[in-house]
Amino acid sequence: MAEFERIVILTGAGISAESGIDTFRSAGGLWEQHRVEDVATPEGFARDPHLVLNFYDMRRAALSKVEPNPAHEALARLEREFSGELLLVTQNVDDLHQRGGSGKVLHMHGELKSALCTSCEMRSRWEAPMLDRPPCPICRAPTLRPDVVWFGEMPYEMARIYHALETCDLFVSIGTSGAVYPAAGFVQEARANGARTLELNLEPSEGSRLFHETRLGPASQLVPQWVDEVLGG
Numbered sequence: 001m002a003e004f005e006r007i008v009i010l011t012g013a014g015i016s017a018e019s020g021i022d023t024f025r026s027a028g029g030l031w032e033q034h035r036v037e038d039v040a041t042p043e044g045f046a047r048d049p050h051l052v053l054n055f056y057d058m059r060r061a062a063l064s065k066v067e068p069n070p071a072h073e074a075l076a077r078l079e080r081e082f083s084g085e086l087l088l089v090t091q092n093v094d095d096l097h098q099r100g101g102s103g104k105v106l107h108m109h110g111e112l113k114s115a116l117c118t119s120c121e122m123r124s125r126w127e128a129p130m131l132d133r134p135p136c137p138i139c140r141a142p143t144l145r146p147d148v149v150w151f152g153e154m155p156y157e158m159a160r161i162y163h164a165l166e167t168c169d170l171f172v173s174i175g176t177s178g179a180v181y182p183a184a185g186f187v188q189e190a191r192a193n194g195a196r197t198l199e200l201n202l203e204p205s206e207g208s209r210l211f212h213e214t215r216l217g218p219a220s221q222l223v224p225q226w227v228d229e230v231l232g233g
């Protein structure tokens with residue numbers, strides 16, 4: 001593979017699928033059992049906070065039962081050994097990139113292990129349930145919600161991401177369906193600025209035709225192979 005100096009990687013639910021975390025849009029996936037409007041919108045939370053807090057409490061608790069897979073570990077190796085600039089952006093709210101060894105991960109859709117206080121708007125590291133409405137560690141108000149980005153809300157760190165997309169020479173999308181914006185538009189943004197674009201996915205995503213190259217297969221195989229190529233190993 002040609003030498004690259006600035007790489008942006010976007011990951012989605014597919015990278016964690018082989019660790020045992022359901023994707024959203026597969027049959028039997030996370031949305032299959034829930035209406036998106038009920039559990040992933042501010043309106044759904046306002047309507048039924050109990051349902052939403054319980055949904056996220058269960059997903060947070062389930063993190064202790066899963067482990068990073070070779071795809072997460074390969075991206076951590078890339079971070080350690082790549083001599084250029086690397087930005088790892090994930091849409092995932094799990095912590096498997098960090099536990100796989102990545103030190104710098106930008107969680108554009110938030111994190112299960114973070115709480116957002118709707119009173120003081122501060123974010124706090126959070127591992128416990130929220131269903132019993134515990135107080136905010138900062139302002140003490142019982143108004144915590146999951147620190148995740150729901151439909152209609154602004155994802156985190158967009159300025160930093162768009163700046164990296166404008167200047168990267170390689171954009172790689174791993175295990176995401178390309179169904180949710182703004183992440184689904186990153187490939188066009190990078191391409192418009194001259195980057196090479198590569199998709200690694202189990203099956204073609206909605207935006208596959210937008211990439212210069214698509215490789216199909218499980219992330220646990222494709223990602224370590226690609227990292228070996230980049231590192232010349």
Ligand code: BJW
Binds near residue numbers: 018154174178180202
């Ligand atoms: C494997 C594999 C294996 C399986 N190996 N691969 C019309 C046009 C444009 C935009 C909009 C529009 N109408 C509405 C919007 C905006 C809306 C949106 O995109 N809606 C769409 C439905 C069209 N977006 C928003 O509201 C966003 N905010 C926003 O736009 O703000 C305004 C703004 C303006 C300008 C700039 C910036 C912003 C917010 C979106 C928030 C999404 N939140 C969620 C929930 C997070 C919390 C939680 O986890 O509960 O994020 S929704 C859900 O989807 C979650 C995911 O991060 C996200 C993406 O899902 P992902 O990761 O792609 O998973 P799947 O399941 O879809 O796909 C899995 C993939 O893995 C598949 O491709 C498989 O093939 C693959 N796979 N096994 C490799 N082993």
